[in-house]
Amino acid sequence: GQSLEQPSEVTAVEGAIVQINCTYQTSGFYGLSWYQQHDGGAPTFLSYNALDGLEETGRFSSFLSRSDSYGYLLLQELQMKDSASYFCAVRDRAAGNKLTFGGGTRVLVKP
């Protein structure tokens, strides 16, 4: 089956850098995705890594190491609006290609 592990909560101040790690176990890995969800809102897509390496999109970057079954989301120059939950997700071809989400990391940005 699939399993994903990510920290439950991270607190940081405005302007800081936060790294959210995600380790996964799948039997037919396609790629690692990241989604952001504000309280009461819908998840929104942030990034997708299919190959090893770093993908940068503005203040957010995502990294993948397939050999280590590990990835991370890097949030730079934190802003108050970045306070949200962040979910990693993997698609497992051995599990009918379903997209499984981790438990989420709640990021709290303080002034």
Add this chain to the structure above:
Amino acid sequence: DSGVTQTPKHLITATGQRVTLRCSPRSGDLSVYWYQQSLDQGLQFLIQYYNGEERAKGNILERFSAQQFPDLHSELNLSSLELGDSALYFCASSENRTGGTGANVLTFGAGSRLTVL
């Protein structure tokens, strides 16, 4: 507006009842996914459809069923409701069903909040 439309936004009902949640995917998307999110919990995958056919199933209860119609909208039916079924139910859509970025970029609707009393 994400382009994925879910109705109703809020629903309050009693235990033992049956409800139907509706989802219209983003224009052009053939895959529809249903997720359940209980309070302060993660997103639990329920079921996925692609162009009218079931493609993947999660830990969906037997009391729950879903289908995707020829016009690609989908309905999630929840029956014999229990207190523990109270949750946010999200529908999401994507371009295709398997590999590639398109399949992994899910666009979520605003959700249907179900409260069972």
